Every structure is written in structure tokens, then in C-alpha cells.
Amino acid sequence: MSTPHEPEVRFFSAMPPGYQFVPKGDVYITKNCRKRTHEADQPLYVVVSKDHKPLGLRCPTSIYDAVLADHQATASKRADAVQKRDAAIEGSFENTIVKLFPKIPKAAIPKIVSHAVKKHSRRVGRAGTVDLDERVHLAVRAHIRHVHTDYDQLLKAGMGKQAARGKIWDKLNETAKEWGGRSAKVA
Known part of the structure; x- marks a missing residue:
């Protein structure tokens, strides 16, 4: 949807002078190009395909260059923050496994954690809409x-x-109970 400060344009429409195409894909770059362009009170163009799917942005080249420089300067700091966040997710997942399945074989825990919380996998461990206890139950049962x-x-x-x-339903429930967990009601 086009807004007055973010008009939609097609990829092959003329590039405004002093503007740069920014392909979608890097959240840091697109978010900061958008934010800084608005702060500078400049129009930000949303580049869309013929079926109106976003392809990227057009923002002032000077803003893009500044964002790119900041992107490179903060790369290691942002990577460290991501590692910390991932470690926290894995730690809480592991702690919840031990809490809900106290008799689980210790060797199974890292396998379950690494599989369930793998990034970009669309697996249950990364599901933000399901509470942690339920995600752990689903991952252990899987x-x-x-x-x-x-x-x-x-x-x-x-x-x-x-x-x-x-x-395999009975065997699955039997193993879950042996590990100290609950059995499920439905296959």
C-alpha cells in the first residue's frame, strides 16, 4: 500500500536523481534506510513488482552510503548480540527440557535443542506463537x-x-512417560 511519504514505483520506472535502489533482504540496511530517509523528510520509494510485491526501496544515495558504512562498522557487535540471543534461546530450551522431562537421557538433550531451535528452519523451537513448555513437549515428542x-x-x-x-503412538507415550513427561491424548 502506497503512502504519501512512501509512494510505490515499478523497478523500471525512472530513478530520481541522487537516489539508490536498495534490494530487500538485509533488515538492518532496509530498516535504517527507511528510518533515516523519513528523519531527513525525504520521499522513500517502495519498489514493487507488477503484482505489487515489494522488491526493495529507493532512498537518497547519501543515506544509503551512511547506512552501509554503519552496517560494516557494527557488523561484529550485531553478530555478538545475535549469538547471545541464540545462546539464551538454546539455554532456556534446554532448561525447560530438563524441567519437563527430568529422566531424559542427557545425550538426547543437545540433539533435541540443536534440531528444534535451528534458525530459518520453521521448526517448533523457533515458533514465537507457541509457549516454551508446549514447544519443548512437541520437540521432545518429535x-x-x-x-x-x-x-x-x-x-x-x-x-x-x-x-x-x-x-507408534503407544511407544512414543511410553518413552515420554519414562523420561518424566506427560503422555499426549491425540496422534
Whole structure:
């Protein structure tokens, strides 16, 4: 949607003098180009495809150059912050596994954590809309299903997902209970 301070333009429309195309993809660069262009009270152009999907921005070249310089100057600091945040996520996930499944084999914990919270994987450990206890239950149960049952072999043999889940259901619940967790009600 076009706004007065952010008109939409097509990629091949004429570039305003003194402006630079900024492709979408790097959140730091696009966010800061947008912010600084607005602070400078300059128009920011949203470049869209013919079906109006955003492709990037057009902002003043001087602002883009300043943002790029800051991007490079702060790269290691931002990377450290990301590592800290990731370590905190992994730590809280691990602590919650131990709390909810106190008898879980210790060797399974790092495997579950690294698999569940892998970035850009769309896995349950990164789901911001599901509470941590539920994410841990889902991740541990997925680990049990794939590592401690015949689930994957059943799928490879041609069995459907729901049928395979039904077949391994008792073993999954039994293992979850052995580890100190709750059993689930539905496959």
C-alpha cells in the first residue's frame, strides 16, 4: 500500500536523481534506510513488482552510503548480540527440557535443542506463537518419534503419516512417560 511519504514505483520506472535502489533482504540496511530517509523528510520509494510485491526501496544515495558504512562498522557487535540471543534461546530450551522431562537421557538433550531451535528452519523451537513448555513437549515428542520408534521406517515402507503415527503412538507415550513427561491424548 502506497503512502504519501512512501509512494510505490515499478523497478523500471525512472530513478530520481541522487537516489539508490536498495534490494530487500538485509533488515538492518532496509530498516535504517527507511528510518533515516523519513528523519531527513525525504520521499522513500517502495519498489514493487507488477503484482505489487515489494522488491526493495529507493532512498537518497547519501543515506544509503551512511547506512552501509554503519552496517560494516557494527557488523561484529550485531553478530555478538545475535549469538547471545541464540545462546539464551538454546539455554532456556534446554532448561525447560530438563524441567519437563527430568529422566531424559542427557545425550538426547543437545540433539533435541540443536534440531528444534535451528534458525530459518520453521521448526517448533523457533515458533514465537507457541509457549516454551508446549514447544519443548512437541520437540521432545518429535525426537522420540523419529529416533526411538519405527516411524521413519514405516513412512519409507509406504505407510501414510497418520497411520504410522497411530502405530507408534503407544511407544512414543511410553518413552515420554519414562523420561518424566506427560503422555499426549491425540496422534
